[in-house]
Every structure is written in C-alpha cells, then in structure tokens.
Amino acid sequence: MSEAPAKGRQVIRGIDASGGYPVEYRFAHARGGNRHLTVVFANIYAPDDYGWATGILDNLRSNILWIRDRFDAGNTYYLCRDMDFGVAQSVIGLISNVMKALGLTPDDVTLWGSSKGGSAALYFGLRYGFRNIVASVPQLRIGTFVRDVYPDTGRHMLGEEMPEDGVRLLDAVLPDLLASGANQDAHLYLVSSPQDEQYAGQVEPYLGLLQRYPNFNFVFSESPHITDHGKVTQRNTPPLLGIAYLLVEGISPRLGITRHGYEEPDADRSGITSFLASTSVVQDGLAAPVVTVPIEHGVLPTTGVLVGSAPGAVRVSVWENGRYLASAPVASDGGWTWQRREPWRPGEHTLRVFAVASSGHQSRRTEVKFTASEQGAAHGEAPRYDTREPVVQQTYMALPPPIVHTPEPHQEILGTQVRFTGASNAAVRVGFRENGAPLGFCPVGHDGRWLWDADWNWAGGTHTVEVFAANAAGEESPSASVTFAVMRTPGH
Structure with a gap:
C-alpha cells in the first residue's frame, strides 16, 4: 500500500514478518538515484508511532525507512517486550533486509531519532556498525527512565512488576556499548541542552565515554527559549536537517568531504522493489472478503x-x-x-x-x-439478497509436529551459531521458542523442507528449543522439542 504525503513523495507501507515480531514500516525511494538510506526511529509522542513522518524529511534525497515502535500494542524503545530482545532482532532484521535489497552497506546508512528514537539510533548504530548516528536528547539510562517517567512503557518492556534486575540491565545497554568502544569509526552527532530536564541524569554522566569517539560531535544548545526536553529538538531542527542533508550527500561536517553526490540514476531497483512487494501491507495470500x-x-x-x-x-x-x-x-x-x-x-x-x-x-x-x-x-418490498450457495470456509487437517533433523538430540555444537533444519508437511512456516519466548520463524519450502539460522550468537550451555509448524490459517501444531549444548570457543 502506498500513500502520497505533502510535497507528493510516495510512501510505501509494509510489514516485515521475517523475525519473531512483525515490524511495521514506511519507505520512500531516493530522489535522483541517491545511494544512501536514512533510518528514522520514533519519539514517545510521535503520531501513530512513526517519527519525523509529517513531511519534514521530504527534501532529503536519500531512501528513507521509517520504523514504527508499536509491538504488542505498546512502545519498546525498539528493544524488548517483557525483556524479550527479539524485538531488537526483528528491527535489525528489517534494516538489514532493506539494505540488502538496495545493495547498500552500513557505511551508506544514517540512523536518526530524537528522545527514545535517539536512544534507538545509538543502540543500533553502535552495536551493528553503522557509519552515521544522529541522536537528539536521547536517554542513556533507559531502564530507570521508563520505570520512573513512563511506567506504562516500563511495564511493557520490563514486565508488569518492573523487576530491578531488568531495570539495571536496560540501564546498562548503552553505557556498556560506549565503554566497550563499539563502532569507534562512527560519526556521532548528539544534541542536548542544560535546559533539558533529562540532561543531568541521562546525558551528562556519559559525555566522557562519548568523547572517546574520534568522530563525536556535540551540539550543546543553550537558549532562554528552550524550556523543556521537547523544545531542544524543536529549537535545533534546522541544524539537524542540515547535518542530515550533508550526510546523505556523503559529506561529514567534521571531517570534510568524503564523497559528494553518490548517485546512480540507472541503478538496479529490482531488489528493493521485490522486498517492498513481498512485505507490503496488502498481501495476495489473504483472500479479499x-x-x-x-x-x-x-x-x-x-x-x-x-x-x-x-x-x-x-x-x-x-x-x-x-x-x-x-x-x-x-x-x-x-x-x-x-x-x-x-x-x-x-x-x-x-x-x-x-x-x-x-x-x-x-x-x-x-x-x-x-x-x-x-x-x-x-412497502414490504423484499430486499434482493444473494441466493447463491454460501461460501464454505476452507478447512485444515490437524498439523503434526515438525520433524527436526538438526541439531540432533543432545548434540554438542562447537561455536555460537546454530542451524535448525527439518521437514513439515502441510505447513507454510515453522516457529521456534525457548522458555516460552519466541525466537523466530522460517518458511516451509514446496517440498516440505525448512531451514532457519538465528542471526545472533547463542549463549554457552544447554538449550531446549520448541519447534512448531503453522498452516495458512495460522493454526499451530504441537511442538517438537530439541535439546542441545553450545560449546563456546575461546574468544567468543
């Protein structure tokens, strides 16, 4: 489904359901063949949970990917639901799929956001090696902030009781990445202000860690016209957009010109066209009513x-x-x-x-x-109703549990990568859970075979994963369990 916002830039809506959580997005193609992608994360008050989606970015010539922060009907900072970080895995999965479809690398991407969107830009940018990160008034102690300031969001992310262990874990997510020096080559642009009531607790304590980054740029905005957290971004929107325009053109405001233009008007768009079609909100697999x-x-x-x-x-x-x-x-x-x-x-x-x-x-x-x-x-005139045979809903046979070929029961796996393979008749996809938490899904081929590689490093020790099949109606089979051990090698 597409829509035409202000200034006529076509926006395509879709849902990437390849991960454990469906991720809703909006996408606009680049202008003039620009070879760059701007990924936009939402703040807490963003309309419909899409950030900067009111036309303010229309003049950017890059591809733009807006990601919605709405998972199980609540905000998650794009990180977790009930401490299940499958949300973050699903979000990076969408970004990776779009990059692959466009033929881009992390060096061709700018992550952009304000407030909790700025926190998300920092997290994904530092952890996954993206070149450009623009964050206005982010929160760096996320657990404490959502517990104390936005408890509804806190309960959604941490669980109903908001346990202290979970708060500490979320508090450490961004400081630990900075302390480890993750993605040292990133071009970091951070906006804050002493007039922001969150500055003292959420930004100032971590400036020392940020200043270790050679390409860290800090816009410290002092003005009597700034009266609260939200006003910082409003006051600095023009310079923020200026930074964005330069990054899209391959120009770093700090380091000078690295590459200008970077345009391929005749670039092959079949990859992104295919991805957008396959993840479109409107799907041919769901019959029209x-x-x-x-x-x-x-x-x-x-x-x-x-x-x-x-x-x-x-x-x-x-x-x-x-x-x-x-x-x-x-x-x-x-x-x-x-x-x-x-x-x-x-x-x-x-x-x-x-x-x-x-x-x-x-x-x-x-x-x-x-x-x-x-x-x-x-006048008692009978309405003309349809006298044709009623529509009969398609019925589905009860699904048997899927067959798991690998890992084999009680197999010891050397390393941190695990590949699941197997077979399942009459199913369209296979899902995976551990301790009740969803891990992901994969499609079932026409021959009944399936394969799934988790895109993370498994923790060392014993794991028991439940594998289940689902048919086109969404009905699930009983689970087949497989227990295996991950033997981490030195350096992992």
Missing part, C-alpha cells in the same frame, strides 16, 4: 445489515468514498456482519471492504455497489 448482502447493484433497506465472509482474517474494514466507516470482527467460521448505527442515506452507495489478518496484513479491496431504499423497506 466476500460480500453476500447486499448483492452487486442490489437494493438494501436503509436499516439493512452487511453480511459476508473473510476466511483467515480477524476483522474486515469498511470504507466509503475514502472515508473509514467501521471495522467488523470475523467469526471463527469466517463469517462477519455489520450494521450502521444510523440508517443508510437513501440512494446509491459504493463501499470498499478489505480483510485484516492478525499480523496486520490486509487483503485486496472488494467493491460493492448498491442502492439504499426507504421505500422498499416501507
């Missing part, structure tokens, strides 16, 4: 009810003339009904209805045209 009442060009009483089916969906969304009317839940048998609170306006109507899956993906649109009539209802 069927509307059985009213029939096309039929008559519906002004108090009439819409009836239909949408197998595999959790709800349908109803629109008229580009205006949202309502959502209706879909029953377990795939059926749905919806009645307006107020009568239909007499006359012709054209509705567009689409189905929505539990993942947030949408189907293509179903259009239905009908006439709403007071007269027909008042």
Whole structure:
C-alpha cells in the first residue's frame, strides 16, 4: 500500500514478518538515484508511532525507512517486550533486509531519532556498525527512565512488576556499548541542552565515554527559549536537517568531504522493489472478503445489515468514498456482519471492504455497489439478497509436529551459531521458542523442507528449543522439542 504525503513523495507501507515480531514500516525511494538510506526511529509522542513522518524529511534525497515502535500494542524503545530482545532482532532484521535489497552497506546508512528514537539510533548504530548516528536528547539510562517517567512503557518492556534486575540491565545497554568502544569509526552527532530536564541524569554522566569517539560531535544548545526536553529538538531542527542533508550527500561536517553526490540514476531497483512487494501491507495470500448482502447493484433497506465472509482474517474494514466507516470482527467460521448505527442515506452507495489478518496484513479491496431504499423497506418490498450457495470456509487437517533433523538430540555444537533444519508437511512456516519466548520463524519450502539460522550468537550451555509448524490459517501444531549444548570457543 502506498500513500502520497505533502510535497507528493510516495510512501510505501509494509510489514516485515521475517523475525519473531512483525515490524511495521514506511519507505520512500531516493530522489535522483541517491545511494544512501536514512533510518528514522520514533519519539514517545510521535503520531501513530512513526517519527519525523509529517513531511519534514521530504527534501532529503536519500531512501528513507521509517520504523514504527508499536509491538504488542505498546512502545519498546525498539528493544524488548517483557525483556524479550527479539524485538531488537526483528528491527535489525528489517534494516538489514532493506539494505540488502538496495545493495547498500552500513557505511551508506544514517540512523536518526530524537528522545527514545535517539536512544534507538545509538543502540543500533553502535552495536551493528553503522557509519552515521544522529541522536537528539536521547536517554542513556533507559531502564530507570521508563520505570520512573513512563511506567506504562516500563511495564511493557520490563514486565508488569518492573523487576530491578531488568531495570539495571536496560540501564546498562548503552553505557556498556560506549565503554566497550563499539563502532569507534562512527560519526556521532548528539544534541542536548542544560535546559533539558533529562540532561543531568541521562546525558551528562556519559559525555566522557562519548568523547572517546574520534568522530563525536556535540551540539550543546543553550537558549532562554528552550524550556523543556521537547523544545531542544524543536529549537535545533534546522541544524539537524542540515547535518542530515550533508550526510546523505556523503559529506561529514567534521571531517570534510568524503564523497559528494553518490548517485546512480540507472541503478538496479529490482531488489528493493521485490522486498517492498513481498512485505507490503496488502498481501495476495489473504483472500479479499466476500460480500453476500447486499448483492452487486442490489437494493438494501436503509436499516439493512452487511453480511459476508473473510476466511483467515480477524476483522474486515469498511470504507466509503475514502472515508473509514467501521471495522467488523470475523467469526471463527469466517463469517462477519455489520450494521450502521444510523440508517443508510437513501440512494446509491459504493463501499470498499478489505480483510485484516492478525499480523496486520490486509487483503485486496472488494467493491460493492448498491442502492439504499426507504421505500422498499416501507412497502414490504423484499430486499434482493444473494441466493447463491454460501461460501464454505476452507478447512485444515490437524498439523503434526515438525520433524527436526538438526541439531540432533543432545548434540554438542562447537561455536555460537546454530542451524535448525527439518521437514513439515502441510505447513507454510515453522516457529521456534525457548522458555516460552519466541525466537523466530522460517518458511516451509514446496517440498516440505525448512531451514532457519538465528542471526545472533547463542549463549554457552544447554538449550531446549520448541519447534512448531503453522498452516495458512495460522493454526499451530504441537511442538517438537530439541535439546542441545553450545560449546563456546575461546574468544567468543
């Protein structure tokens, strides 16, 4: 699905569900063949949990990837849900997929954000080696901050009790990266102010660690017009945008010109086009809903009810003339009904209805045209309902547990990388959990085989992973468990 914001720059929306958590994003192609990617993280008050997405970045010539901080209906700093850092793994998975699709490297990327978005830019930039990091008024002691200032976010990230061990762990995430000297070659741009009430506890104690970075740039903004945390970014938006424009053109404000322009107007865009299509919000795999009442060009009483089916969906969304009317839940048998609170306006109507899956993906649109009539209802005129055979929801056989080929039971694995392989009939994907926490998913091939490589280093010791299969309806099989031991080698 695409949309055209202010100034006409097309924005494409999608969901990358390749990781343990579906990640929603917005993407805009570069202008003039620019070979750069700007990744934008959201602050706590960002509309719809997308940061800097109101058109303010429209003049950037780079590709732009906005990532939504909305996981299980809450903010996570792009890090964790109930201390499950699978959120961060899913986010870096999306960024990596977009980079790969564009044929870029971390040297071609700028991470950008303010407040909690600035914290995210620092985390992903330092940990994963991105060249440019722009962070305005970030929080560096994240655990204490969310516990004390935004407890709803704190409970979402730490768990309902917000245990002290979890607070300390989140407090250490960014300081530990800085203390270790992670990504020493990064170009760091940090904005703060003594008028920011968070400066003393969240930024100032860590300036010594930041100043160890040879390419650290600190914009320390003092002004009587800055009255609080949010005003720091507002006051410094012009210089922040200036930094962004220069980085996009390959110019470092501190080191001088490293490369100017960096444009390939004729670059192959098939990779990013394929990725955007495969992760689009609108997916062909989810069938468009069927509307059985009213029939096309039929008559519906002004108090009439819409009836239909949408197998595999959790709800349908109803629109008229580009205006949202309502959502209706879909029953377990795939059926749905919806009645307006107020009568239909007499006359012709054209509705567009689409189905929505539990993942947030949408189907293509179903259009239905009908006439709403007071007269027909008042004179006892029977509405013209569809007399065709009702839609029968596809049924699925109970799924057996998947077969796990590797790791073998109680296998000792030398190193920190683990590859899972196996087979599963009648499934479309296989999922993995450890101690109840989701680890990830992989697709099942047409021949029933599957393969999954976790993109992190496993901790040494014994692991028991539950492996389950899922069909196209989202139904899960019983789990197959495999226990193995990771034997870390020296230096890991």
